[in-house]
Amino acid sequence: MENKQQLPNATLVLIFGIVSIVTCFCYGIIGLIFGIVALVISKQSIKLYNENPELYYGYENLKAGRICAIVGISLSSLYLLFILAYIIFVGALIPWTEIINQ
Template sequence: MEKQKLPNSTLILVFGIVSIVTCCCYGVLGLIFGIIALVLANKATKLYMENPENYEGFSNVKTGKILAIIGIILNVLYLGYTIFLFSTIGMDGIQEMQRELMEQYGG
């Protein structure tokens, strides 16, 4: 019997990568992609473990799951940092910091 490609294996890998890349979007967007990738990876792992001889592409699932976990951790840290900034210095303080950085580095 010919092996089938594991469902969503490429999508899990892509979502894992996107969750890391988008961690600078206040931690929200990447967190969503990371959680989706982790849920899909768990479903694909269960499906693969039932009949491993019928499926290929499990390496994409494992890699995507690891990237999703890393992305979730980075996004939670960045989201916590953002919440900390908003609670301590507020929106006005953040805008002032951005202005100072633009003057210092942007010209």
């Protein structure tokens, strides 16, 4: 088999994995979306590669993109949890009864 194909979506996974860190800032939601999309696509592509590994090249891109996506997801979800916890604890401290009674 001489004519090797490039793995479909390998570069896409790499781009999305890297973009997930660049945009993980606004509450971490955008980064979460990008990371999860990258993970889902990469799972399909890994299945495709494992069926016949001789056909494709560009598996390293896929692996690096997958690692980037996992790290981005973990970081942005941690940040999202931090923000949620902050809202819950600080929101409990606000005197709601006084505000409502006014």
